[in-house]
Amino acid sequence: MMVGAPPDIDGFVIAVGDANLIVNGVPSVFSAAHFGWKILEPRLVDLPNVESNIESPVNSEELLALNPDVVLTNDPSMAEQVQRLGVPTVCITKEDPGTEQERDAATMVGEILGKQKEAAAYMSYFTNIVNLVRSRTQGIPASQRPSALYLATMPFRRNGPAMEWYLRFIGATDVAGTIPPVSQFSTEQILQWDPDYIIAHDPLDEPVINHDPVLKNVKAVQEGHVVHIPQDLNEWGDFGAPDALGLLWTAKYLYPQQFSDIDMDTMTKNFLSRFYGVNLSKAQLDEILNGIGGSTVNYGS
Template identity: 30%
Template sequence: MKRKFIVIFLIVLIAAVAYFMVYTKPWITKISVLYPEDASDIFNELKARFEDGNWFTGVNLKAYTDSENVDEVLGLERVDVVVLNRVDVAEGLRRDGYVDWFIEFANRSRSVYCIAVVKGSTHQSQALEFIRFVLENSKIYADLCTVVTPVRGFGDVPEELQQFVAKYKVIADWANRSVVIPENIKRIVSLVPVITVSIIMEGAGDLLVGVDRISPTSEFLQIVYPRIKNIPVAGFLTEFDEEYILSLNPDVVLVKDSIVVDRFEKIGIPVIVIDMGDLNYEQLYSALRLIGGVVNRKDATEELVSYCESVVESLLNVTSKIPKSERPKVYIAMGDGLTTHVTRVSKDTIWVAGGICVAENLTAPAGAPRVQVSMETILEWNPDVIIAWDPKVKQRILSDPRWSVINAVKNGRVYVLPRGIREWIIPEPEAVLGAKWLAAELYPDVFTFSRDDVREFYSRFLNYTVSEEQIDKILSGTYVTTV
């Protein structure tokens, strides 16, 4: 009887162990996959197929409904693999350190599916094994969504997955859009003059396959960067032919206004908005860094931005201590003298140089950098210094008796604005030269500006040695650009 009991006990024990082994599979490592609920059909199928062919790794699926709260889940629960249905959210997780990389592998409707191993996962190798399975077996979900071919890798994609991916990056533009572009851009179209100039100064002019209609007309740019004469003109701001730009086969188009975005998205061209029309210096630095991120010229960009920052900072170390009431009043004269430039960078240039713009409270109509003023207003302002947009403006002012009572005219302080590629007071890097030049004109006993400053700038950022004659033309504002 005792032997019979032992036999029955052993049979029951073996059955229990067998049941435990079959249904719990303790030898299997379970990875946790957090995925969007709208991809349940895709990941249920992937889980079944993956586990059918894998004795050692299993998958626990966890669905979420709100992608905005994924970071909270990652902070509270153990997750090995995360799937996002928006590229901007995936990039946000990468930026915030939850993942080091992600891969866009499929999309449908408004969802773009990206997958990554969560940083700090205790099952890194198994998580990578699952992602490799997802990438190698797109036929499993090809009928459920659109497969991205080749898949797009962002960030430091692990070596074992690099064979599957084409490298991309996410650029956050000034219209709060997350734009996906190749990591190494090879072909760019710029429809904005200051963006075109900035790209060239950042050492990426060779990437330009189409430019705005203004830049090639710059007499000085044709000298320092002769290739500009041979780059196709693609348009200007909002004036362009989409089909012609499409024929240029650009990787990306850089524009000023978000109103043109739909026109490019309809034909499948990535477009980045950088509103460089009206910037102060801090915004200029940000714009230059954004452009540098697009063209992948980090070192050249930082050198350019650091130069700009150091020049402005050295001026502000002195001029920021000058009370507003003691600053010379400065007027920028254009056209017949009764038109003035009122962009943020022109006002910022005057302020950094130690002056105060008499038109500081005026704003131009949308899309225009200038406003008309009356002679009565000029007489009321009575500027101490006048910056003439070109030599002809200075000549008109000095030959018009109405201006003779103005302090700037009486004291011989009407100066022509220097002009290289463009005028030294518009939102591109030459504006910092304008600030340094103007500071020396306003405070000749405090600041100096020399021909060496001109030589250094164009040598460093355009790799061009300017001649004495060219410096004369720059400082006299006689180089021409057709606007």
């Protein structure tokens, strides 16, 4: 049995191991906002929580009552707290997403769970997607490379370490790339950056962006280039098991001509079937890709 850190580490456990090994649930405030849990792993929504929110201090009594064999986390402070309780703990960092970190996370989880073969299969899939995206984006002229901003709202802030890697990898300009993660900024700063595309962290961020009186003058808003990134157990712009899909989705959205043959519906359905063991209905797939309250992505508009 293990306590996982939802959503990042749980996704790796499910993708390379077995969700039934996870004995803790998802904080209610998180599972309510992220409908993907109810579609992909509803069991985890109802299990006991050891945190009131993501990366909150651990409830020691709740954790010890679960009697886990190991705790997996991506938060060093949580790892220290749990280790003081005498529970074996492994910390998987998410500070610098990319191919090496993805490999390290999948390999480590595979070794802990005795699922090395499954971890290797996951990394083979991930590497194939990375190579596909590299082959189609590395020769794009600088004049055809757009600028983009990935953000969350209320307050406006930079979000998602994986998206930073996506944009860098595909050669797009990350207009917020010089400021630290989770840094807050004003609408006036966004206007000054004037990105070609805005990718929102959550479906509910879209109307906030589109209806803001200052942001109406931003190029991305004026041209209808505001969309949210898909989310299953977590947003694809954050570190996690679906980072291959997140990279491919971002590349297709910003370079639609180079990826016109890629069907994200099919890619998503196949990935979640293969690695999460869930065969989605059309309605469920629409929720994963388009969310509740978000717009349907129109690639190439």
